[in-house]
Amino acid sequence: MKFNWTVFLTITLLLLMMAAGGLSAIWGFSLGREALKGVTQPEFRPGSNLSNQPDNQPNSNNPRFLDEEDILQDVEAQIQSYQSEDSVDSA
Secondary structure: OOOOHHHHHHHHHHHHHHHHHHHHHHHHHHHHHHHOOOOOOOOOOOOOOOOOOOOOOOOOOOOOOOOHHHHHHHHHHHHHHHHHHHHHHHO
């Protein structure tokens, strides 16, 4: 029986691709595990303390929302101050 190089090369290539896939999977798993080593799940349960609080006491976990108009005025003031500094520097 004659040695078939086509079959040999096909099987060799298939085995090399499987080995490369396995190695990349192991490497990706180890990188991900190392990246998430310090990350923990938060210890906050959203519905646990809602029944114990009185209705008139605000929840301290809720963020205080800012007024959009105040933010826009602050941004405009900063832009104007930077533009006036640039015009003084260029003159």
